[in-house]
Amino acid sequence: xxxxxxxxxxxxxxxxxxxxxxDNFKAENHAYAAVPLSYAGRLDPLASGKLLVLVGEECKKxxxxxxxxxxxxxxxxxxMSTDTGDVLGMATLGDKQPTSAPTGEALxxxxxxxxxxxxxxxxxxxxxxxNGTPLFKYALEGRLDEIELPTKDVEIFEITHIETRTVLxxxxxxxxxxxxESIKPVTEHTKALGNDFRRPEIRKRYSELETQxxxxxxxxxxxxxxxxxxxxxxxxxxxxxxGLGYEGLAFSIHRTKMGRFKKIGPMKFWTKLF
Numbered sequence: 016x017x018x019x020x021x022x023x024x025x026x027x028x029x030x031x032x033x034x035x036x037x038d039n040f041k042a043e044n045h046a047y048a049a050v051p052l053s054y055a056g057r058l059d060p061l062a063s064g065k066l067l068v069l070v071g072e073e074c075k076k077x078x079x080x081x082x083x084x085x086x087x088x089x090x091x092x093x094x095m096s097t098d099t100g101d102v103l104g105m106a107t108l109g110d111k112q113p114t115s116a117p118t119g120e121a122l123x124x125x126x127x128x129x130x131x132x133x134x135x136x137x138x139x140x141x142x143x144x145x146n147g148t149p150l151f152k153y154a155l156e157g158r159l160d161e162i163e164l165p166t167k168d169v170e171i172f173e174i175t176h177i178e179t180r181t182v183l184x185x186x187x188x189x190x191x192x193x194x195x196e197s198i199k200p201v202t203e204h205t206k207a208l209g210n211d212f213r214r215p216e217i218r219k220r221y222s223e224l225e226t227q228x229x230x231x232x233x234x235x236x237x238x239x240x241x242x243x244x245x246x247x248x249x250x251x252x253x254x255x256x257x258g259l260g261y262e263g264l265a266f267s268i269h270r271t272k273m274g275r276f277k278k279i280g281p282m283k284f285w286t287k288l289f
Contacts, residue, residue: 019050021073022080024289027058027066029267030197036066055080056244056273057142060198060212061103064270067289082244083289086272088177089265091236091252092187093117095224096262098154099140100249102194103212106220108228109262116179116234117259125258126174126238133171135250136164169246172278177237187233188225192218235266241276241283 027036033054041047053074055067064087067080094112097104137143139154145162153159182190195218201211240251249265256263274288 019046019070022055022070022289023052023068025066025068027063028197029061029063029194030199032060032198033057033066035199037068040068053077056083056085058270059101059103059249059268061101061194062248062268062270064268065273065289066270067273083273084172084241084243084276085246085270086239086241086276087248088237088239088269088271089248089252090267091238091255091263092266093234093236093256093259093261093263095233095264096253096256097264100138100247100253101265101268102191103198103217104140104264105213105217106224106264107262108224111261112231113234113259113261116181117236119176121259122176122236122255125255126176128258129251129254130171130174132168134166134168135247136166138247138249139164141247167245170243171246171251172241172243172276173283174238174240174242174251177239179237180235181232182235184225184228184231184233188221191221239271241272 023040025036025040027033031039037052037054041052047070050071051074053069055069055077058064058066067083069077069080094109095106096109097106099105137150139159140151142149142151143165144150145153145165150159150164153162195212195214198212198214236255238255240246240248248268252265253263272285272288275286277284277286
């Protein structure tokens with residue numbers, strides 16, 4: 016009998032759910048067909064990257080893995096926001112639009128201010144529960160004013176601006192449509208945010224905004240971030256755009272590393288890496 020590892024590192028594509036990643040892996044690897052698998056750390060439907068999957072008896076030790084530090088590469092679309100903080104939400108154009116690409120000098124104080132220990136609110140569209148009800152349900156039902164958003168203490172060890180790119184509006188909306196269509200149709204109500212992630216309404220909103228914007232340039236900023244578990248890149252993307260004086264959303268999120276990150280004086284290193 017083949018000895019199975021304690022864990023696997025699988026790749027999640029944009030549009031896949033973590034559960035679909037496990038199901039697809041089992042379908043392609045028959046030795047795991049009857050073996051319990053569980054993922055330690057979720058990724059949003061439109062996020063991609065490394066997924067840590069526990070195998071067999073190791074599933075019972077999930078608590079040992081869920082607090083791992085993470086590294087992400089993510090993009091910030093400037094000048095547009097959604098109620099979810101990413102592309103899979105109801106979009107609104109900001110009242111103020113940048114007329115040129117934000118410079119590295121303009122971004123430097125913003126990322127410096129975001130670094131270190133912070134207390135951040137959970138995004139309204141998340142699975143965090145309040146009084147036994149997930150936040151996304153409060154958001155969908157328009158009842159967020161009934162509760163106080165819970166917060167989480169996090170630490171951003173390092174955040175770096177990598178590049179800025181310019182995208183014409185017609186290409187931008189085409190990419191955004193491809194992203195939301197990458198998710199398989201969801202008919203089970205308990206597994207979707209609203210009716211099939213509200214995609215009929217989101218498609219309509221995108222069409223309206225594309226007509227409204229006409230032909231214009233949008234700016235997308237790319238960053239690398241090393242942070243503690245539970246740091247939402249959607250929230251960070253919004254904070255970066257707001258620091259520039261604009262609306263913003265997470266255009267893409269890709270998880271590149273998981274493990275234990277140490278910062279001792281000027282030294283920064285991973286002591287364990289998945």
